[in-house]
Amino acid sequence: MLEIKNIDVHYGVIHVLKGISFTVNDGEIVTLIGANGAGKTTTLRTISGLKKPTSGTILLDGEDITQVSPRERVKRGISHAPEGRRIFPDMTVLENLELGAYLRKDKEEIAKDLKKVYERFPILYDRKKQLAGTLSGGEQQMLAIGRALMSRPRILFLDEPSMGLAPFLVQEIFNIIKDINTTGTTILLVEQNASMALQIAHRAYVLETGSIVLSGTGAELMQSDEIKKAYLGG
Amino acid sequence: MKKIFETQAVRKLVFLALTFVIIQLLISTNIIDAYLQNTLAAICINIILAVSLNLITGFTGQFSLGHAGFMSIGAYTCAIITLRMPTMLGFFLGVFAGAVLAALIGFVVGLPTLRLRGDYLAIATLGMAEIIRIVFINLKITNGAAGLQGIPRFVNWTWLFIFTVGTVLLISNFLKSSHGRACIAIREDEIAADAMGINTTKYKVTAFVIGAFCAGIAGALYASYFYFLKPNIFDFLKSVNVLVIVVLGGLGSISGSIFAAILLEIISTFLQSLSELRMVMYALLLIIIMIFRPQGLMGSKEVTLSVFNKLGGNFRSGMSKLEQRLKSKKGRV
Numbered sequence: 346m347l348e349i350k351n352i353d354v355h356y357g358v359i360h361v362l363k364g365i366s367f368t369v370n371d372g373e374i375v376t377l378i379g380a381n382g383a384g385k386t387t388t389l390r391t392i393s394g395l396k397k398p399t400s401g402t403i404l405l406d407g408e409d410i411t412q413v414s415p416r417e418r419v420k421r422g423i424s425h426a427p428e429g430r431r432i433f434p435d436m437t438v439l440e441n442l443e444l445g446a447y448l449r450k451d452k453e454e455i456a457k458d459l460k461k462v463y464e465r466f467p468i469l470y471d472r473k474k475q476l477a478g479t480l481s482g483g484e485q486q487m488l489a490i491g492r493a494l495m496s497r498p499r500i501l502f503l504d505e506p507s508m509g510l511a512p513f514l515v516q517e518i519f520n521i522i523k524d525i526n527t528t529g530t531t532i533l534l535v536e537q538n539a540s541m542a543l544q545i546a547h548r549a550y551v552l553e554t555g556s557i558v559l560s561g562t563g564a565e566l567m568q569s570d571e572i573k574k575a576y577l578g579g
Numbered sequence: 580m581k582k583i584f585e586t587q588a589v590r591k592l593v594f595l596a597l598t599f600v601i602i603q604l605l606i607s608t609n610i611i612d613a614y615l616q617n618t619l620a621a622i623c624i625n626i627i628l629a630v631s632l633n634l635i636t637g638f639t640g641q642f643s644l645g646h647a648g649f650m651s652i653g654a655y656t657c658a659i660i661t662l663r664m665p666t667m668l669g670f671f672l673g674v675f676a677g678a679v680l681a682a683l684i685g686f687v688v689g690l691p692t693l694r695l696r697g698d699y700l701a702i703a704t705l706g707m708a709e710i711i712r713i714v715f716i717n718l719k720i721t722n723g724a725a726g727l728q729g730i731p732r733f734v735n736w737t738w739l740f741i742f743t744v745g746t747v748l749l750i751s752n753f754l755k756s757s758h759g760r761a762c763i764a765i766r767e768d769e770i771a772a773d774a775m776g777i778n779t780t781k782y783k784v785t786a787f788v789i790g791a792f793c794a795g796i797a798g799a800l801y802a803s804y805f806y807f808l809k810p811n812i813f814d815f816l817k818s819v820n821v822l823v824i825v826v827l828g829g830l831g832s833i834s835g836s837i838f839a840a841i842l843l844e845i846i847s848t849f850l851q852s853l854s855e856l857r858m859v860m861y862a863l864l865l866i867i868i869m870i871f872r873p874q875g876l877m878g879s880k881e882v883t884l885s886v887f888n889k890l891g892g893n894f895r896s897g898m899s900k901l902e903q904r905l906k907s908k909k910g911r912v
Contacts, residue, residue, distance in 0.1 A: 395773055419776030427774050433767035435831075435879060444764050447757070448776040496776065 346371045346531060347392070347500060352401035354384070354391055361387045363555040364401065369500065369533050374526050376534040376542040376563070378576060379552035385535040386428050388552070389502045392533075393425040394418045419448055424498030428505050428535075430489040434478025438469050441477050441488055445495030455495070462491040465521065483514040490521065500531040507538045519545055539576035543567045551576075587883075599740050606736055615848075616736070620804045622844045623739040624797045627746045629824040629836035631793035634750050636822070637830035637879075638759070639786040640766025641693060642701040646821045648708030649791040651813035652684055653677030653798030655721050658730045658808050670733035670803060674742075677802075678795035684711070685791025686784065693783040696769075708818055715810040726809025727802075734804040742800055746793045751833050753789060762786050766831075827868060829875030834882040839875070 347369040354362040362384045369375045377385045390396040392403055394415035403411045405421055413421075424445075433441050442462060446455045463470035466487045472480060477488055486506055493501055503522065507515040515538065523545050526532050536542035543549055546563040551572065559566065566572050602619070605611040611619060628646060635643045657673030664672065692703040715721045753759050761782045764772040773779050802808050824843055828835030846864060850857040868876070 393774060395770065414778075415773050416776040416778055419774075425774040427770060431768045431771035431774075433764055433771065435767055436763065440760070444760065444772075444775050444777075447761070447764075492775075 346406055347533070348404040348407075349388075349392065350402045350404070352388070352391060352403070353399045354387055354396060355399050356387075361555055362391070362398070365552070365555070365557050367550050367557060367560070369531060372526075372529070372531055373547045374522070374532045374534060374545055376536055376546040376549045377552055378536055378539040378542055378549060380575075381537070382554070383552040384555045385552055386504055389425060389504050389533065389535055390427075393423055393502060395425075395427075416448065419496055422497075422499035423502065424493040424496045424500070425502040426489045426493040426504060426506070429508070430485045432477045432480075432485050432488050432492065434476065436477055437474050438477055438480070438488060439473040441492050442469070442473075442495050445492035446497075448496065454497070458495055458497055462494055465494075465524075466491050482509050483511070483518075486510060486514075486518060487521075490518075490525075494525070494530075498530060500533060501525065502533050502535075504535045505537060506534070507536065507541065515541060539572070540567070543572075595744060599737075602740075603736060617805075618844055618848045619736065620734070620739055620800075622841050623743040624801050624804075625821070625824060625840040625844060626743050626837050627793055627797040627800070628821045629828065629840045630747050630750050630833055631790040631797070632821050633825045633828070633830065633833065633836045634754070634762075634793075635786050635790040637825055637832070637836075638754060638766060639762040639783060640769075641783055641787065642697055643704040643787070643790070644701045644815070644818045644822065645688070645704030645708040646790070646794050647813040647815070647817035648704075648711040649681040649685060649794035650798035650801070650817070651708075651711055651715060651810065652681040653795030654802040654808055654813070655715060655727070655798075656680050656795070657799030658727045658802040659720060661731050661733065661803060662727065662729075665731040667733060670731075673803070674796060674799040677799040678792045681795025681798070682788045682792035685788045689784045689787035689791075693780065693787060705815065705818070708813070709815070712810045712813055715813075721808075721810070724810060726807065728807050730802050730806040730808065732803055732806050734800050739800065739804070742796055746796060747833065747837070750789065750793065754833070758782065758785065763831075823865065827865065827875055829877035829879060831879035832875065832877035832881055835875055835877030835880075838877065838882075842876075 349368070350366050351364045352362050352366070353360070353364055365384075365388065367375075377388060379385055387396060391398050394413065398411065401411070402409055405418075405423070410418060410421065433444065436444070442459060446458065449455055468484055469488060469491055472484065477485065480488060490503065490506065506518050506522065510518065519541050522532060522534065534542055534546065543563040543566055549561065549563050549566050550557050551559040551566070559569065559571065561569070567577070602611065606616065628650060632643065632646050635641050654677065656677035657670070660673035660676060661669045663669070688704070688707045692700060692707070695703055716724050721727065754762070761772070761777045764775065764777055765779050765782055769779055824839045825836055827843065828837070828839030847857070847861060850860050853860060
């Protein structure tokens with residue numbers, strides 16, 4: 346459903362993405378792994394329209410969306426839970442979730458989706474009147490994912506959802522991601538926690554200083570010696 | 580739910596009407612004399628300025644130091660029009676033209692500068708206000724540094740009240756709409772707002788333009804009430820004064836801005852008799868308030884009329900307890 350062709354991105358004079366290409370098929374979990382500064386976050390930001398590429402094309406369902414505004418991309422089914430959660434701290438949990446559905450006008454369907462998010466994350470229901478900034482790290486991450494789901498995306502971008510979380514929470518978040526995927530949402534996941542990401546991903550790409558150096562199914566990459574040495578601590 | 584809304588609206592209306600009538604009575608019985616009427620006018624104008632700057636800085640999170648510039652555009656436009664057309668129609672035309680012109684300049688300035696963030700935006704808006712001031716010093720139609728005199732006065736308490744309530748309602752209703760939500764989301768996290776599909780540039784410029792429009796109204800009222808204008812009234816310090824009101828009242832609180840505007844004007848009126856010490860005392864008070872209430876008097880909370888309800892409720896329950904106690908005492912005797 347998503348096809349990235351030869352994307353180049355510069356921050357000033359720094360060449361961050363050097364002509365990367367990859368695809369995400371309908372219903373998959375695809376993960377981008379790699380070290381700090383490899384360009385993972387930039388890749389997501391470019392596809393969701395927060396950063397303009399210098400060259401290359403982005404196709405969504407075969408349509409070129411390279412020049413389309415972030416707003417239009419959300420309308421077409423892309424939803425981005427940005428790095429570092431970036432919830433709205435001085436708003437309540439409910440207000441955060443409502444803003445996730447900002448572009449939608451179908452009130453009844455929004456109410457249904459809100460219910461679904463609360464079912465998936467009961468803690469958010471308990472805290473719906475609480476200011477989002479007062480939630481714990483794990484709860485904030487759940488809110489960020491819940492908020493991203495409120496636009497009813499066809500493809501969900503998750504940028505380092507495990508960042509700064511306790512190990513048992515990391516496991517929980519990954520279970521949730523898997524579950525979201527089985528209910529029909531395609532997922533593009535960026536992670537530093539390579540072993541966890543590879544376990545749930547159908548396919549994976551390894552980014553190194555702005556280029557894709559390896560790709561394969563999650564299981565294949567788990568077995569690869571290079572990956573073991575560089576990312577899995579083996 | 581609907582009933583609650585209706586009774587609240589009615590209560591609001593009664594509260595506003597009472598405020599208006601009481602002050603009108605105090606004016607006609609001369610308890611609020613000519614001198615205090617100036618204070619009253621300054622309060623109303625400051626409320627409009629502070630609430631509109633709060634929309635830009637407190638709610639949308641764009642640090643602007645250019646409010647005096649927008650105010651001066653409204654003031655000079657209204658003055659120039661009413662000097663040539665000294666009728667009520669001329670006054671309305673002046674207020675309208677001043678507000679629209681200020682909004683227009685706000686749009687032209689806002690579009691490029693709102694790409695800047697935080698302190699950079701503050702410097703850019705400060706520069707804009709200075710440019711406007713210097714243009715007014717050098718224009719013939721504004722009579723340069725000497726300024727304009729004898730501007731006919733059409734503003735009285737009634738018009739001050741109507742314009743103040745009008746702008747406060749305009750801004751608070753805007754904030755309650757989904758547009759207002761979008762503005763607050765931008766303040767909270769611009770990148771996340773972008774990712775939600777909010778057109779951040781559009782809303783930043785919209786907030787800026789509405790703020791400038793209202794500052795234009797405030798300027799027009801100023802010109803017509805104080806019938807004397809010179810460019811130096813609208814200097815950097817004027818912008819800072821408005822910002823002080825907003826920060827003191829609480830960034831993101833409309834009622835905070837209103838309280839702070841009233842409080843500061845009353846304080847400075849009372850300090851008038853201290854002459855030189857006045858500014859020292861004023862500054863000292865600000866420092867003390869900011870130490871003890873760094874989030875401003877109101878933080879980001881709002882006072883609604885239900886507070887009076889609660890007070891009333893407490894009073895009533897207190898009275899009935901007292902009654903019971905009295906009764907039981909009587910019983911004992």
